[in-house]
Amino acid sequence: MARLGINQYGKAQTHLVRVYREGPQHDLRDLTVSVALAGAFEAVHVDGDNSAVLATDTQKNTVYAFAREHPVGTPEAFAAKLARHFLGGAVTRARVEAREATWTRLNDHAFTQSDRAVRVGVAVAEGDRLWFAGGIEGLVVLKTTHSEFHGFPRDRYTTLRETTDRVLATEVSARWRHDGEADFDAVRDALLDAFAGHHSLSLQQTLYAMGSAVVEACPPVDEIRLSMPNKHHFVVDLSPFGLENEHEVFHADDRPYGLIEAAVLRDRAPDPGPLWDPYPLL
Secondary structure, three states: OOOOOOOOEOOOOEEEEEEEOOOOOOEEEEEEEEEEEEEOOHHHHHOOOOOOOOOHHHHHHHHHHHHHHOOOOOHHHHHHHHHHHHOEOOEEEEEEEEEEEOOEEOOOOOEEOOOOOEEEEEEEEEOOEEEEEEEEEEEEEEEOOOEOEOOOOOOOOOOOOOEOOOOEEEEEEEEEEEOOOOOHHHHHHHHHHHHHHOOEOOHHHHHHHHHHHHHHHOOOEEEEEEEEEEEEEEEOOOHHHOOOOOOOOEEEEEEEEEEEEEEEEOOOOOOOOOOOOOOOOO
C-alpha cells in the first residue's frame, strides 16, 4: 500500500519590481518571492479534489497586490505579511522566501546593478507563531595573503602542496535565524570584517570565525549557516619562459572546488521550529 508523505506546493520565483515615486527621487525594490504551503492536502494528491487548493496563480497575484497595498520593508517583513495571509483553511504552515537584488543609485531615477550579492528574507508562519531567517548569497570575497593550508594527511593520491601563503577566495552563502529584529547590514559587516581580519589556517577555520563574529556582534541572531566554496587560485609556473613568479600570477580555477559548510550557534539557542525544514524537498 502507498501513502502520501511530506508535501508542499506554492508559486516559486515571482519576480517583483516596486518603484516608489514619492517626490523627484525615486526608490526601487527588486524582489523574487517564493511561496510554499503545507497542510491538509491529501485529498488533492490522492483523489484529485481541488476544493482546498489555493491556486498558485492566486498566490502570484497576492504577492503583486501586497507590494502595492503594503510597504515592502525588509524582505523578512514582507515575507511575514504574506505568510500570515496564506494561513487558514487547509493551510497550516506557510513559508515565504524573498530574495532582494541590490541596485545602486546613479541619479534621481537611474540605477545600476553592480553588486552580485543578493539579500534573502524568510518567514515561516504556523498557528500564531512566526520564525525568521535572513540571508545573503553571492557575496564574493578574496584576500591575497594571511591564508595558509598545511598539516593535512598525505597518501599516494595527494598532489596538493602545503602552503603558508596563498590567495583565499570564496562566495559566501549564508542563512541566519533571528527574532525578527536582526540588522542585515550588521551581519554583513561582521562577516566581511571577520574574513578580512582573520589569519586563516583553513577555510573551515575562517568559516567558523565568520559565524562566531556574527553571533557575538548581533544578539538577535541565534544561529548562522554558511556555505563557502573554495575558489582555488594556483600559482602559474612561468619558469619555461625564464620568468619568476613569486605569488604574483595565478590561474583561477572555478571547478572542481572544495565546498565548506557548517552552522554556528549561540550557546543555549532556542529550538528552530520548522525554519530549517526541507525546502525545496529535493
